[in-house]
Amino acid sequence: xxxxxxxxxxxxxxxxxxxxxxxxxxxxxxxxxxxxxxxxxxxxxxxxxxxxxxxxxxxxxxxxxxxxxxxxxxxxxxxxxxxxxxxxxxxxxxxxxxxxxxxxxxxxxxxxxxxxxxxxxxxxxxxxxxxxxxxxxxxxxxxxxxxxxxxxxxxxxxxxxxxxxxxxxxxxxxxxxxxxxxxxxxxxxxxxxxxxxxxxxxxxxxxxxxxxxxxxxxxxxxxxxxxxxxxxxxxxxxxxxxxxxxxxxxxxxxxxxxxxxxxxxxxxxxxxxxxxxxxxxxxxxxxxxxxxxxxxxxxxxxxxxxxxxxxxxxxxxxxxxxxxxxxxxxxxxxxxxxxxxxxxxxxxxxxxxxxxxxxxxxxxxxxxxxxxxxxxxxxxxxxxxxxxxxxxxxxxxxxxxxxxxxxxxxxxxxxxxxxxxxxxxxxxxxxxxxxxxxxxxxxxxxxxxxxxxxxxxxxxxxxxxxxxxxxxxxxxxxxxxxxx
Amino acid sequence: xxxxxxxxxxxxxxxxxxxxxxxxxxxxxxxxxxxxxxxxxxxxxxxxxxxxxxxxxxxxxxxxxxxxxxxxxxxxxxxxxxxxxxxxxxxxxxxxxxxxxxxxxxxxxxxxxxxxxxxxxxxxxxxxxxxxxxxxxxxxxxxxxxxxxxxxxxxxxxxxxxxxxxxxxxxxxxxxxxxxxxxxxxxxxxxxxxxxxxxxxxxxxxxxxxxxxxxxxxxxxxxxxx
Numbered sequence: 001x002x003x004x005x006x007x008x009x010x011x012x013x014x015x016x017x018x019x020x021x022x023x024x025x026x027x028x029x030x031x032x033x034x035x036x037x038x039x040x041x042x043x044x045x046x047x048x049x050x051x052x053x054x055x056x057x058x059x060x061x062x063x064x065x066x067x068x069x070x071x072x073x074x075x076x077x078x079x080x081x082x083x084x085x086x087x088x089x090x091x092x093x094x095x096x097x098x099x100x101x102x103x104x105x106x107x108x109x110x111x112x113x114x115x116x117x118x119x120x121x122x123x124x125x126x127x128x129x130x131x132x133x134x135x136x137x138x139x140x141x142x143x144x145x146x147x148x149x150x151x152x153x154x155x156x157x158x159x160x161x162x163x164x165x166x167x168x169x170x171x172x173x174x175x176x177x178x179x180x181x182x183x184x185x186x187x188x189x190x191x192x193x194x195x196x197x198x199x200x201x202x203x204x205x206x207x208x209x210x211x212x213x214x215x216x217x218x219x220x221x222x223x224x225x226x227x228x229x230x231x232x233x234x235x236x237x238x239x240x241x242x243x244x245x246x247x248x249x250x251x252x253x254x255x256x257x258x259x260x261x262x263x264x265x266x267x268x269x270x271x272x273x274x275x276x277x278x279x280x281x282x283x284x285x286x287x288x289x290x291x292x293x294x295x296x297x298x299x300x301x302x303x304x305x306x307x308x309x310x311x312x313x314x315x316x317x318x319x320x321x322x323x324x325x326x327x328x329x330x331x332x333x334x335x336x337x338x339x340x341x342x343x344x345x346x347x348x349x350x351x352x353x354x355x356x357x358x359x360x361x362x363x364x365x366x367x368x369x370x371x372x373x374x375x376x377x378x379x380x381x382x383x384x385x386x387x388x389x390x391x392x393x394x395x396x397x398x399x400x401x402x403x404x405x406x407x408x409x410x411x412x413x414x415x416x417x418x419x420x421x422x423x424x425x426x427x428x429x430x431x432x433x434x435x436x437x438x439x440x441x442x443x444x445x446x447x448x449x450x451x452x453x454x455x456x457x458x459x460x461x462x463x464x465x466x467x468x469x470x471x472x473x474x475x476x477x478x479x480x481x482x483x484x
Numbered sequence: 485x486x487x488x489x490x491x492x493x494x495x496x497x498x499x500x501x502x503x504x505x506x507x508x509x510x511x512x513x514x515x516x517x518x519x520x521x522x523x524x525x526x527x528x529x530x531x532x533x534x535x536x537x538x539x540x541x542x543x544x545x546x547x548x549x550x551x552x553x554x555x556x557x558x559x560x561x562x563x564x565x566x567x568x569x570x571x572x573x574x575x576x577x578x579x580x581x582x583x584x585x586x587x588x589x590x591x592x593x594x595x596x597x598x599x600x601x602x603x604x605x606x607x608x609x610x611x612x613x614x615x616x617x618x619x620x621x622x623x624x625x626x627x628x629x630x631x632x633x634x635x636x637x638x639x640x641x642x643x644x645x646x647x648x649x650x651x652x653x654x655x656x657x658x659x660x661x662x663x664x665x666x667x668x669x670x671x672x673x674x675x676x677x678x679x680x681x682x683x684x685x686x687x688x689x690x691x692x693x694x695x696x697x698x699x700x701x702x703x704x705x706x707x708x709x710x
Contacts, residue, residue: 024687031688045523052520059509065496066507070514078668084489136694137685153685160687183686191695198695199600214514215670225681225696228633232673243492248510249517254651258523265684269616271544272696273676280672283625286597287672297492305499 001119001147003352004336008359011334024157025328028150032322035266036373046262053259054377056252057313060244061304067213067246068295074216078278080291088118091296095120095205095238096127098292102236104129104202108194110220110227111135112207113151113316114240114296116338117351120205131205132197134226136190143170149332151339152264152318157331160186194226204230204288208241209315210256211293214249217277218293221260221270228272237276237288242296244312250275256315259375264317299351307386311346313376320370320380326363335360342370342380349387355396361387422461430459519652526615526649533614534704537647540617544679545692546700550644553707557641558588560703561606565591568699570604570637577607579626580641598634605631606639611654612647616678619702620654623673632675638697640677643708651676 004011015021040046060067072082085091091114099107107124109115109131121131121142133142137155141148143166148154155163164180167189180186206227208218218239220227231237247253253275261267280287303309321327321341332340337357339347345360361384370380391397392405411418433439433456441449448454497503526533538548549560557580565572573592576585585593598605607627611620619640623629632638648654663669681696692698 027688043523043525045521048521049523056520059513062500063507063510065493065500065502066510068493068496070510078670084486084492086488086491090488134695135685136683140685153688155685156688158687163686183689183691186686187683187691187694191693194695195600214517215668217670217674223681224683224694225633226694228629228675229695232629232633248513250655251517251519251652252513254655255520257651267544267678268540269618269676269678271677271679271681273618273678275670275674277668277670277672277674281624284623284672285625285628286630287623297488301492301495301499304496 001116001122001338003348003356005348005352005357005360006336008334008336008363011336012330012363015330015334020159020162021157021331024159025331028153028156028322029328032264032266032318033373036263036319036322037266039262039266039268042268043258043262046259049255049258050375050377053256053315053375054313056247056255057376060246060248061309061312064243064246064304067248068243071211071213071216071246074213075278075291075293076216078216078291080216080278080293082293082295085294085296085298087298088296091118091240091294091298092120092123094294095240096123096129098236098238098290099124099129099203100127102203102290104236106197106201107131107203107205108134108197108201108230108234109138109205110207110222110230111138111154112205112240113148113338114207114242115205116148117242117298118240118296120240132194132201134194134198134230135222135224136187136226139190139194140166143167147333147338149340150318150321151316151341151343157333198229198233201230201234203236203238204232204234205238205240206230208239208245208293209260210247210253211241211245212248212250212253212275213246215275215277217250217275219253219257220274220276221257221272223265223267223271225272228274231274231276231288232286235288236290237292239276239291239293240296241293242298242300244300244314256375260315260317263319263373263375303350308346308350308383310378311343311350311383313378314343314347315376316343317375319373319375323369323373325365325367325369330363335363342384343378346380346383346387354387354391354394358387358391358397361385361391419461419463423464426457426461427459430457432456434459522650522652523615526613528614528649530645530647533649534644534647536614537612537617538702538704540614541619541679541700541702542617544617545682546617546679546702548702548704550704550706552705554583554641554705555587557583557606557703557705558585558591561639562588562591564639564701565604565637568637573603574639575599575602575605575631575635577605577627577631579608580606597628598630600634602635604637604639605635606641607631609640609642610646611657612642613651613654613676614647614649615651618651618676618678621673621675621677622658622671623675624671629673629675632677633696636693636698637701638680638699639701639703641703641705644704644706645708647704 149157210219327341349357438453609619680700683694
């Protein structure tokens with residue numbers, strides 16, 4: 001999809017007044033974080049496992065060239081093929097060629113963020129091949145021709161009514177008088193529709209949660225079982241994966257799986273975790289005859305060794321989205337591309353360029369919740385700051401903003417002057433606001449007062465009060481004697 | 485595409501300073517596949533592990549029955565189908581065709597790979613993981629993968645002795661059984677299955693039976709040899 005990352009501010013404004021979206025986001029904010037906490041509480045080793053998972057991926061990134069070659073050798077030994085692709089165009093063309101060679105008309109597809117990243121569906125359609133998303137959420141947004149709004153819950157922004165509307169519009173062959181007034185009926189309808197697709201597809205296209213160097217396997221994690229019907233029924237299985245998905249061994253994959261579902265949905269383990277290795281064996285009764293791995297770089301190798309290196313540990317669980325106050329206010333579509341939330345704000349500038357996505361690293365309060373819940377302990381706030389700094393240094397940010405930052409920096413480096421200016425400002429504001437104790441409107445502060453009042457300062461800075469001996473104590477006595 | 489391969493690996497090697505750092509630790513990791521931290525939860529005597537396995541499986545909406553020997557499988561299957569008002573038909577994986585099905589003449593049995601019209605299937609698990617109530621299935625001529633996913637009712641048979649505490653123990657058993665260390669011990673597909681299929685994609689309402697089976701019934705066999 002064409003990024004609308006440049007319009008983040010406008011997108012966000014629209015999202016904030018979208019009552020239905022706000023309902024959905026509120027529900028998300030209540031559900032996922034609570035379930036994650038419960039799952040973590042059931043596993044005393046959870047924090048230690050996060051440390052181990054981080055170390056595994058650090059080790060992988062330090063030896064990525066070695067592991068990629070070892071992985072490729074294993075895929076080939078088990079009858080598969082690895083297609084190295086530098087960018088999205090390479091990957092799309094490769095996939096379309098495999099499909100065409102297989103004479104494919106219909107391709108079933110299980111949810112893959114790489115598929116979104118390279119916009120494979122549009123490309124296949126243009127080539128005369130019909131891609132069918134099979135994850136329920138992805139199926140719904142494919143019918144609506146929307147991008148996902150969350151990396152593990154792509155249709156999280158929609159209400160049941162919207163899904164019903166979409167199904168009525170898209171499934172014109174069904175009785176218009178049928179009832180679709182509960183989630184179960186919607187699921188049944190999608191299940192029946194997709195059943196036919198699964199059984200008739202020529203190619204199955206999946207993503208990969210991990211690639212295992214030791215065995216040449218790809219790991220697939222789903223709750224619906226759609227990935228399993230996608231790779232086991234058609235004659236050809238294509239895996240789309242980016243190169244940092246590598247882990248060394250089955251044991252390492254198991255460690256990461258212990259933190260993945262707990263961080264994502266709060267399950268101890270997702271329902272279906274699958275390890276696919278090569279083509280069907282000669283005596284097997286089912287399974288694909290062809291196995292292709294489309295291995296995508298798309299700018300990732302350029303991040304190795306940079307300040308964004310650690311982003312490549314990400315396992316796409318979505319915990320940082322679920323806990324982000326900004327994501328939970330504006331939802332995924334506001335970010336303007338396929339990724340969103342803190343991981344998106346760090347990754348997107350790395351993949352589509354800083355100019356295109358400069359607004360995204362600013363879409364954060366740097367509160368640190370993302371890092372505190374990330375199973376791979378990725379220092380997201382540090383990287384968001386790094387993008388801000390890079391953008392500032394590139395001198396491509398707005399002139400007014402740069403001038404203000406420069407003025408502030410000049411002031412902040414001169415503590416005496418800074419204190420005097422602050423004292424003056426606080427005194428004036430305190431005086432002006434003495435009557436009401438707050439401002440309903442203030443020049444240059446419309447961004448704040450547009451949505452809420454600004455409390456008036458009480459006439460003195462913290463530092464000045466401190467010097468006067470107003471140091472308080474833990475008992476709170478000082479505060480009781482000097483109420484604000 | 486070979487150009488892309490060379491270019492990507494070249495970028496990585498120069499960024500990683502590969503010339504000065506041979507990947508010895510990585511090479512060792514692949515051959516030794518060390519076990520990382522294993523949670524204490526599954527570490528117990530075998531009978532406790534079977535109990536934990538059952539509890540965890542029930543927690544994720546699977547159902548359990550426990551029988552003495554393989555001869556009891558057909559009876560347990562009939563009982564389950566009758567109690568749940570399900571059609572008396574089932575697709576039987578080759579791994580379970582040796583059990584005495586003749587004792588249940590009312591059951592309509594089919595073999596081969598799964599078809600879209602199947603209502604139920606039965607297959608045999610290679611292992612169970614107590615830690616999360618997870619079943620482990622291996623693909624092969626004895627166990628077609630489609631049986632685990634296509635029919636809406638899935639019945640799994642597992643020997644109590646095949647239930648381990650953790651995933652690592654099952655990997656170790658797989659390696660030991662299917663090959664010397666260096667050979668390809670992985671079947672085409674290994675499936676970990678933890679409960680029946682589900683989705684929460686519509687307004688975060690949890691629904692069972694999305695694309696895979698709506699019901700997962702696990703028959704634990706205490707003494708599979710008799």
